[in-house]
Amino acid sequence: MTSEDPRFYMEVVDEALAELDKYCRGLDRSANGERLIILTVETEEPLPDIAAERLRSDAARVSEKYRGLRVDTDLLSGQRDLAQLGGRVIHVGPRNPGPVQHPDQGDPEPKVAAHQQRLLTLSQGALSFPQLLLPSPDWLPVRRVEGQYDSAAIALPDWLTSVPRDELIELRLDEDGLMLRRTVLRSEVTVLVNGRPCPPKGRDAPFERPIPDTGRLSMLGPDDRRTDLDYTITPWVDAPLAPGTGRTSEVSDRSYRTVLKVEELLSWLDIQPPPVGDTPRSKVFRVRAPALEQGFAAVSAEVLYTRATASNDGLSRWEWHVKIFRTATPQQADLLRSRFEAQASLVRHGIFGAHGNLASPPWGIVPVYVLDPPETGVADAASPRTVFGAPPTVEHPADARYGEWFGAPLGTPSTCFVVVASPYLDPAQLAPRTLExxxxxxxAFREMARTLDLWHGRNIVHCDIKPANMCLVEQSYTLVDLDSVTDLSKRVTELPYTPPYARAEILLWDRITPLTQAQLKDHDRFGFALVVLSAVAGRDWVLATLLDGQPGHRIADSQEQVHTVLRERWKDPGDGVDWAPLAEVLTQPFDPSLTRRDDWRCEDWLESAISAARAQPKAKEAxxxxxxxxxxxxxxNVRKECSARGLGMPERLPIVHSxxxxxxxxxxxxxxxxxxxxxxxxxxxxxxxxxxxxxxxx
Amino acid sequence: MTGWLRTLAGVGRLDRALKSTVPLDQEYPEELRTPLVDWATRRGQPGLEPPPVVRAHLERVFADAAKIGRRHGFQRALLLAVPPAAVALTLAVLISSGAR
Incomplete structure (x- = not known):
């Protein structure tokens, strides 16, 4: 991601806030008096106003969390070339640090709390759910949560239905290690830790003791139904990522063949090298903690985009879009992998629910495939990581050296890479502006609307609906870029949206006040309305007219104003048709009081828009x-044939041409x-x- | 139409000539793409007047096509119809002059 992309600045803000939070947590606050903290953010181009404003307000809120701290922000730009440093340098310190140092050059600030953090990973098959823990006297219940869960908990997604919803176990990180105790709830369920029974608290002596760093938690119901959850607790390694320079012409440009073998089926992906000159884009991911006060860890990664060609019938599409991620440590790569696998599961969950059969496109949202790290030899996956429905084996070639493609330092272990593949689709080409x-x-939006409604019903949101994330599959638009897919059953600590495709309240969100489920679903619905309007009225027109300006003062922030500009635009486009009823329907989602209702559905709204469009009287045709x-x-004749076939999307230019x-x-x-x-x-x-x-x- | 009939009628040559003189759909300039699709798919009468940029493009494209068609029609006639007429005319002239 480059500094030309608006998301770059939002990532810079996220990263800076994460660094600030981590620094504040690590400070000894027992001393009296106020302490001044300087948050310095240096970029090549000045931060946009909206990003700078949010950085300042969020930094102030972070400082409010910690008694005796005051945070000042210092924004620098245009002082030097930062291309080798990922386009930004962030520093947190007690005073003005003078020349800013990159972490690679030695960070003078001690990372007090980092060594105390532990990474707890609960897993079931290939799906794992990592969370950061800090030593604390508070017990954290392990539970599957439905909806936004405000209390501190080690939360598992609601769709992991094999895990009981009740809080049967509580965990706590102590100096001695991980402590576990059984709650009094549902005493008919037997809890086993590594095969040893764990009696409920209050019966005999309470089971409250350290457990090994690795093991298995089992829940055995009265009907002999058994659920296993594997757990590991490891020290958190917070290592900086040295930026890669990208692939150079001296590096071999041969492709690497990744083989997927599922039962009788054998397929392979020939992963092409990225073009020479493509530099890796930096990304920041967060690892959640059970309690907001414990903060979160920011994982820096680099990503390269390339293509792959699938062979054999097992992979339903020939061209594939591949993202290769690089992290500083194998632990961070595992974190990323578990994150993508959870997202892939969410997508499959939604799509299976909508259609029952993944092999029949078009899909409302494109599925993703997470492949094993490029290790030599064959790796057995414990459970499906693809849509094949059976555990695959994944084999990368012995000489696959993805590090060379990144221009990474020699000796980068292969376990620091994650390969994510999804079918390649043609991007939607929405018209910049339209006359009518x-x-x-x-x-073409029907499939997407249906899928979004289904996802919202299961508390899953896409979060980043915008024209650039739309592709055309046959006659339907499909959503891609699933890095942003979010499970609402977990606490939302980040919202990977793209300004300005968001409501004002999201753009001005302080990142501390929890967002409600209704707000997050409304965020998706607002994005959906904007992409529909972009297709109908023109992509550039929507950007320049509805989304221009400061949050809260844009036309899109007022349903009345949207209605006015649409009526004005379509008053007399020259076709003799009255478009007022359509404008009336299309402006409905700009009223948040409507779209936050549980019974508001994208599909119903779209169908009413289609009906309104059909019902236009041709009053002035004569x-x-x-x-x-x-x-x-x-x-x-050209017009007669084109309009008879219900064309209209700019993607259909080839048909008009024919x-x-x-x-x-x-x-x-x-x-x-x-x-x-x-x-x-x-x-x-x-x-x-x-x-x-x-x-x-x- | 079978192959030799197409060859005789010059259809293949005409199609090749048409293809070689027209831009691919990907080569349409941006300022033409949207108005063209807009106009082509707009509801209402089929004969609705196109915007100037679309009209200029289509008139040029169709005029070129008609020109190519005329040229091929002329060439085909030269190959198929004019030689017999020329032979007949020559014979008529020779025989008429010989008879005198």
């Missing part, structure tokens, strides 16, 4: 003067025939006269 509403684009210039018939070509051919053939017949007749006349002359002469 392209209503024929509306039905007034429209037909074109009578040269080639009027050919032009009329109709023009057909008319061209007909015109050319008619001209050819006319001239051939004319000259042939002339020749025939000459022949007849000649024959008559010959007969007379003879």
């Amino acid at each position: 509403p392209i209503v024929t684009a509306l039905p 007034d429209v003067q037909p074109y009578r210039g040269p080639y009027a018939a050919a032009m009329a 109709h023009i070509q057909r008319q061209r051919r007909q015109l050319a053939r008619a001209a050819q025939r006319d001239w051939f017949v004319l000259l042939s007749l002339a020749s025939l006349v000459v022949v007849i006269f000649s024959v008559v002359a010959i007969v007379r002469s003879v």
Whole structure:
């Protein structure tokens, strides 16, 4: 991600806040008096106003959390070339640090709390759910949560239905290690730790003791139904990532073949090297903690985008889009992998629910495939990581050196890479501006609307709905870029959206006050309304008219204003049609009181828009003067054939083009025939006269 | 139409000539793409007047096609119809002059 991308600045803000929070947590606050903390953020280009404003307000709120601390922000820009440092440098310190140092060059500030953090990973099969723990006297219940869960807990997603919803176990990190105790709830369920029974608290002596760093928690119901959860607790290694330089021309440009073997099925992906000159883009991911006060860890990663070609029938599409991530440590790579696997599970969960069969596109949201790290040899996956429904084996070639593609330091272990693949789809090409509403684009959103409703019903949100994340599959738009998919059953500590495709309240969110489920679903619905409007009224028009300005003062922030500009735009586009009813329907989602209701559905709204578009009376059609210039018939035929097939999306330019070509051919053939017949007749006349002359002469 | 009939009628040659003189759909300039799709799919009468940029493009494309068609019609007639007429005319002239 470059500094030209608005998300870059939001990532810088996220990263800076994470660093600040980590620094504040590690401080000894027992001393009296106020302490001044300087948060310095240096970028090549100045931070946009919205990002700077949010950084300042969020930094102030972070400082409010910690007694005796005051935070000042210092924003620097344009002082030096930061390309080798990921485009930004962030520093937190007690005073003005002078020249800012990159972590690679030695961070003078001690990371007090970092060594105390432990990474707890609960896993079931290939799905794992990591969380950061700090030593604390408080017990944290392990539970599957439905909805936003405000209390501190080690939360598992609600869709992991094999785990009982009740709080049967509580965990606590102590100096001696991980402590466990059994709650009094549902005493008929037997809890086992590494096969040893764990009696409920209050019966006999309470089971409250250290447990090994690695083991298995089992829950055995009265019906002998057993659920196992593996756990590991490891020290958290917070290592900086040295930026890569990208692939150079000296590096071998051969592709690497990754083989997926699922039962009888054998497929492979030939992963192409990224183009020479592509530099890795930096990304920051967060690892959640059970309690907000414990903060979170920011994992820095780099990503390269490339293509892959699938062979064999097992992979339903030939062209694949591949993201290769690089992290500083294998532990961080595992974290990323577990994050993507959870997201892939969410996607499969939603899509299976919608269609029951993944193999039948179009999908509302494209599935993702997480492949094993490029280790030498064959790795057995414990449970499905693809949609095949059976555990695959994944084999990367022995000489796959993805580090060379990144320009990473020599000796980077292969376990620091994560390969994520998904079918490659053609990006949607929405018209920049349109003269009249392209209503024929509306039905193409049906699949997406249905899938979003289903996801919202299961407390899953996409979070980053925008035109750039849309692709066209056959006749349907599909959402891609699933890095942002969020499970609402967990506490939302980050919202990977793209400004300005968000409501004002999201853009101004302080990142501390919990967002409600209704707000997050409304965020998706707002994004959905914007992409529909972008397809109907023009992508650039939506950006320049509805989304321009400061949050809270944009036209999109007021339903009334959106209605006014749409009515004005479509008042008389020249087709003699009254578009007022359609404008009325399309502006509905700009009223948050409507879209926050549980019963508001994207599909219903879309269908009402389609109905409103169909019901337009052609009141002034008789007034429209037909074109009578040269080639009027050919032009009329082009329009007749195009509109008869319900076209309208700019992606359909090739079809319009083909109709023009057909008319061209007909015109050319008619001209050819006319001239051939004319000259042939002339020749025939000459022949007849000649024959008559010959007969007379003879 | 079978192959030799197409060859005789010059259809293949005409299609090749048409293809070689027209831009691919990917080569449409940006300022033309949106108005063209907009106009082509707009509801209402088929004969609705196109915007100037679309009209200029289509008139040029169709005029080129008609020109190519005329040229091929002329060439085909030269190949198929004019030679018999010329032979007949020549014979008529020769025989007429010989008879005198």
